[in-house]
Amino acid sequence: MASGLPHLIERTTAQFEKNFGCTPTLLAAAPGRVNLIGEHIDYCDGFVLPCALPLYTLIAAAPAAEDHLITLDAGKKFPRTTIDLREPVNPGEPFWANYLKGVLASFLEFDSPRPLGFNAQISTNIPLGAGLSSSAALEVAFATLLEQITGHILTKKEKALLAQKAEHDFAGMPCGIMDQFASAYGEEGHLVLIDCKAEEASLISFERNDLDLVICNSMVSHSLADGEYAKRRADAEEALRRSGQTSWRDLSLADLPKLEKACPERIYHRARHIITESKRVIDATKALKDDDFLAFGQFMYRSHSSLRDDYEVSCPELDLLVDLAKEAGPAGGVLGSRMTGGGFGGSTITLCHSSHTRQFIAHLSSRYMEETGHKPDIIVAKPARGAHLV
Numbered sequence: 001m002a003s004g005l006p007h008l009i010e011r012t013t014a015q016f017e018k019n020f021g022c023t024p025t026l027l028a029a030a031p032g033r034v035n036l037i038g039e040h041i042d043y044c045d046g047f048v049l050p051c052a053l054p055l056y057t058l059i060a061a062a063p064a065a066e067d068h069l070i071t072l073d074a075g076k077k078f079p080r081t082t083i084d085l086r087e088p089v090n091p092g093e094p095f096w097a098n099y100l101k102g103v104l105a106s107f108l109e110f111d112s113p114r115p116l117g118f119n120a121q122i123s124t125n126i127p128l129g130a131g132l133s134s135s136a137a138l139e140v141a142f143a144t145l146l147e148q149i150t151g152h153i154l155t156k157k158e159k160a161l162l163a164q165k166a167e168h169d170f171a172g173m174p175c176g177i178m179d180q181f182a183s184a185y186g187e188e189g190h191l192v193l194i195d196c197k198a199e200e201a202s203l204i205s206f207e208r209n210d211l212d213l214v215i216c217n218s219m220v221s222h223s224l225a226d227g228e229y230a231k232r233r234a235d236a237e238e239a240l241r242r243s244g245q246t247s248w249r250d251l252s253l254a255d256l257p258k259l260e261k262a263c264p265e266r267i268y269h270r271a272r273h274i275i276t277e278s279k280r281v282i283d284a285t286k287a288l289k290d291d292d293f294l295a296f297g298q299f300m301y302r303s304h305s306s307l308r309d310d311y312e313v314s315c316p317e318l319d320l321l322v323d324l325a326k327e328a329g330p331a332g333g334v335l336g337s338r339m340t341g342g343g344f345g346g347s348t349i350t351l352c353h354s355s356h357t358r359q360f361i362a363h364l365s366s367r368y369m370e371e372t373g374h375k376p377d378i379i380v381a382k383p384a385r386g387a388h389l390v
Contacts, residue, residue, distance in 0.1 A: 052186020131341020297336020
């Protein structure tokens with residue numbers, strides 16, 4: 001898929017000029033992400049393997065007439081909001097602005113020049129509610145913008161952790177580090193292997209012209225802040241407490257029989273997913289480095305089964321999309337498929353031979369429409385560049 005960033009720049013710049021009567025002086029972009037394997041373990045000291053997508057949130061900005069006011073406009077669907085820099089920055093309404101307020105609050109704590117007032121126009125081509133981390137892209141793009149406005153330049157790790165903190169403290173979402181790290185560290189032609197215990201990232205080459213990442217939006221929206229994500233995180237914490245360890249990194253497959261005795265059934269199933277998924281990421285990464293993409297695809301299928309049965313974060317629509325990918329199989333160019341993102345709706349990711357991608361999309365679209373009455377939104381992608389100034 002070709003990047004839609006040039007069109008997004010043109011559209012956002014035009015909207016800025018219409019709304020604020022001048023040309024923007026800064027443009028900051030940050031991508032969404034898709035996770036190939038390693039779900040719901042970024043808050044459990046696990047390893048995860050996402051990549052940045054060629055889908056971006058873009059923020060255009062220019063100084064405001066009043067140096068104490070920040071005006072944020074994100075289009076007709078979102079109420080415009082103004083932040084008064086003379087007042088404490090706290091979460092509130094409209095809710096969408098809390099992701100930005102949380103980032104701003106951290107910058108205001110730095111021992112560096114405070115930002116002066118500015119106007120900002122925000123646009124995105126990341127589908128909202130599709131499990132592709134539109135919120136992380138918004139946070140990381142705003143942090144990239146504020147770096148230039150304040151002169152306080154962050155490392156990629158600092159930027160990702162600051163964005164995660166904003167989501168925790170201002171949006172009430174206890175997310176792990178994966179989404180923000182993928183948006184900050186992403187590079188074209190590379191996956192991002194993240195060690196969530198050490199909070200370190202390394203790039204894994206994926207410069208494959210013969211393979212596509214096919215992301216299929218089930219068109220079932222989700223809101224992870226409504227409690228289900230937090231419940232899974234609480235279950236994970238309860239399982240770790242019952243294990244007697246302080247880190248999931250200290251547990252392995254050999255500990256599962258002991259955990260089965262120590263935990264109620266639901267809590268044991270959560271633990272089984274976390275432990276087996278962590279191992280799957282390591283094994284899948286090795287398969288990737290060995291160019292064994294058929295083995296990698298099998299790890300994707302097993303990951304989905306675990307998310308469906310043990311972590312219970314899938315849904316009938318996601319299961320159907322994965323089953324349709326299996327139905328196409330290697331003969332139809334499909335190597336593997338799984339749900340991606342927090343679950344409860346959202347998207348699947350399928351690894352497909354490029355020579356069969358068009359045929360697979362036609363199969364997926366028609367069969368999904370027949371079964372659900374919904375037309376899926378399908379994106380074909382390669383790993384893309386992370387956050388940057390335009």
